[in-house]
Amino acid sequence: MVWLRRTTHYLFIVVVAVNSTLLTINAGDYIFYTDWAWTSFVVFSISQSTMLVVGAIYYMLFTGVPGTATYYATIMTIYTWVAKGAWFALGYPYDFIAVPVWIPSAMLLDLTYWATRRNKHAAIIIGGTLVGLSLPIFNMINLLLVRDPLEMAFKYPRPTLPSYMTPIEPQVGKFYNSPVALGSGAGAVLSVPIAALGAKLNTWTYRWMAA
Numbered sequence: 001m002v003w004l005r006r007t008t009h010y011l012f013i014v015v016v017a018v019n020s021t022l023l024t025i026n027a028g029d030y031i032f033y034t035d036w037a038w039t040s041f042v043v044f045s046i047s048q049s050t051m052l053v054v055g056a057i058y059y060m061l062f063t064g065v066p067g068t069a070t071y072y073a074t075i076m077t078i079y080t081w082v083a084k085g086a087w088f089a090l091g092y093p094y095d096f097i098a099v100p101v102w103i104p105s106a107m108l109l110d111l112t113y114w115a116t117r118r119n120k121h122a123a124i125i126i127g128g129t130l131v132g133l134s135l136p137i138f139n140m141i142n143l144l145l146v147r148d149p150l151e152m153a154f155k156y157p158r159p160t161l162p163s164y165m166t167p168i169e170p171q172v173g174k175f176y177n178s179p180v181a182l183g184s185g186a187g188a189v190l191s192v193p194i195a196a197l198g199a200k201l202n203t204w205t206y207r208w209m210a211a
Contacts (some may be wrong), residue, residue, distance in 0.1 A: 013059045013068075017075035020051050021083070043184030045136035048100060050194040052076075053131045056106050057123060057198040066114035073106035098146045101138040105131045120199060128195035132187030140180045 053124040056069035077099060084097040116122035 005058040013072060014075060016055050016058075017034055017072050018079050020055055021076045041136070041140070041179035042183045042186060045139065045179075045187050046190055048102070048107070048139065049132045049135045049183075049187035049191045052102050052105060052135065053109065053128050053191045053195045054201075056109055056131075057127065057195045058112065058202050059121070060113055061120060061202045065116060066110045069106040069109040069113075070103060073102035076102050083203040095146050098142060101142045102135070102147070104138050105135045108134055124195045124199055125192055128192040129188045131195075132189065132191035133184045136180050136183035136187060 052073060058070040059072050062067070062068070078095070080099045084094075084099060087096050088094055108130040109123065112127035113119070113123040116126070143152060150190045
């Protein structure tokens with residue numbers, strides 16, 4: 001059954017990472033998902049933190065090798081760059097999609113797993129918290145580097161976007177004063193139980209393959 005475990009791992013890690021990226025690209029969306037970026041940055045941060053941590057910890061525990069989480073985030077990043085290039089080839093501006101920053105947060109998860117000598121519970125609690133805390137910070141820095149993101153969102157609406165998801169004028173500060181702080185706080189809390197879910201999914205996968 002060793003070959004089945006290995007085959008399942010390599011197939012799943014690519015398929016899930018690619019589908020996670022597709023979810024990201026279609027969840028918000030274009031140019032770092034600008035229609036979410038300011039009014040709903042907290043929601044965006046939570047979705048990204050939890051999506052990353054559930055897949056990353058699943059595969060990290062599956063292989064037992066620190067570095068697998070970064071590998072997972074790298075696949076997502078590469079795939080998003082492919083999508084960015086595809087939109088650019090269709091005539092959209094280079095800033096139409098800004099690639100989210102997943103890799104540094106995944107590296108923190110790997111580092112936690114390695115530093116605690118492959119302690120699963122430490123990876124869930126400490127690693128999950130670090131992912132939730134760090135991802136909004138990295139992504140806000142990324143967003144600030146994009147050239148005039150709001151103009152880009154309104155000038156180049158996505159043709160496949162339904163009318164109810166049309167970008168709305170942002171109300172920065174109306175509902176919260178610091179979207180990064182709120183996103184980090186909420187992400188740190190929610191990423192821990194989602195990381196635990198990823199660890200549990202890993203257990204179920206082993207049981208399925210042993211059946």
